[in-house]
Amino acid sequence: MPEAVRRVLRPFAILAGLLAIWQAVQWASQAPAYILPGPLAVGEALLSRWPQLANHAWVTFTEILLGLGLGLLLGTVSALAIASFRPIRRWLLPVLVVSQAIPVFALAPILVVWLGYGMASKVVMATLIIYFPVTSAFFDGLRRTEPGWLDLARTMGGKRARILWHLRVPAALPALGSGLRVATAVAPIGAVVGEWVGSSAGLGYLMLHANARMQVDLMFAALFVLAVFAVGLYFTVDRLVSRAVPWQAEER
Amino acid sequence: MTQSDQPAGAHGGARVYRFPKSRTAAAGASEAPGICVRGAHLAFDGVQLFDRLDLDLRGGEITCLLGPSGVGKTSLLRLIAGLAEAAGGRVGDDQGQPLQGRIAYMAQQDLLLPWLSARANLLLGPRLRGETVSGAMRARADDLLQRVGLAEAADARPGALSGGMRQRVALARTLMEDRPVVLMDEPFAGLDAITRYELQALAADLLSGRTVLLVTHDPLEALRLGHSIRVLAGRPARLDDSVAAPPGAPPRPADQVADRQGALLDRLAAAKRAQREAGDA
Known part of the structure; x- marks a missing residue:
């Protein structure tokens, strides 16, 4: 079998293996369906409750994507501001460092009180979670421009703003890319935790309600949808980042 | 101005002769200034590396340090x-x-930006200065890439x-800036011997007519390329030009400079020994 085909088949083989183990554990343990439903039961729930799942998934996905977009935008702008203006760096950087130590989840109840049960509180939650890795990674990248490049730019008589835009920003893109990868991995956490704390829609809301009614198969189905979306989102972002910084692979 | 071991006529003659031959030289050559450094000083952790150091570079010539x-x-x-971060001193042209x-x-590192093509790397200077990049500039960049033998690679990323090709691009970018003074810090040190040998000849040809300061560790390189050769040694360091550059215009063939290589190596070895002893004291 050629390597390309094997590479495509490998994830499916892993998935099939995991499902088989899951089914085997279920048979062996004889756990009742309301504790551990088998993959078939979950698949059934997935199909029969699909319209409901899709509606809630849509809400959660929107929250995640909005949070990701907003967090990326705010994080990039903040990092640029901190890197280019010394007074901002002096005042804002300590605040950022300290605030990073506060667990964002602890803010979830307050955000629900302030912004209500709707989407806004979850979007803000996801944005906050994404903001920090993006800001710190990008700022770090902007700060670590190869000194030789800056020397060269100075002897060329480069203007400050242009050096930032043509040299320091592109040089920091790989760092921003790693920050964005981390952010993408944590973004769904923000949205789901926000939904758990208080909401009227979304996969987190659906899971909480299914839990109260012992509909464990529905919980698993919701989890499955969330996992597929999260993994798909991660690989999409990973691919986009790699395409945006093609020289990174060449340099290695 | 600076004293030289070579008769002035040899310099002048060589330069005038090379003018029509070297196309790149034209812009920089006519106005290539001499450079005067006065009272340069540098202290590191309380140790005077050099103090009240004067250096003169003759206009339109390559000085190897x-x-x-x-x-x-x-x-x-x-x-x-x-x-300069730590060093101080007065620097200006001969006026x-x-x-x-x-400048x-x-x-030594090519300092090419990895996200830009070779051509775009050549256009970095204009871009950083906020000049509009015109078609004429692009044509000039392509022309320079062709002159360093990289016409095919204009669209390739570094x-x-x-390594040799990258350093050629860096050389082309240096020429793209079209400045009368060129400062080179061990530009060929990271290359293998053959590539270095080829690049030295290319650089000497393309840089002729400009005022060049070339810092190098390689005695052969200095003897091939330098109109004059300076050794910086001692603590605090002093400049000396006891080893004269060989006759003839750079780039000189290696076999013509071989007889002076021994003298220069001896001088450098003595300098290193003296520095070690000064360090122990």
């Missing part, structure tokens, strides 16, 4: 380039005018090029 590691060659070059805007700089 050698010396043991850590003696302050790079610091001296960076002082002239306006990049006492500042050199700002007349191109080339380092990651796809070999």
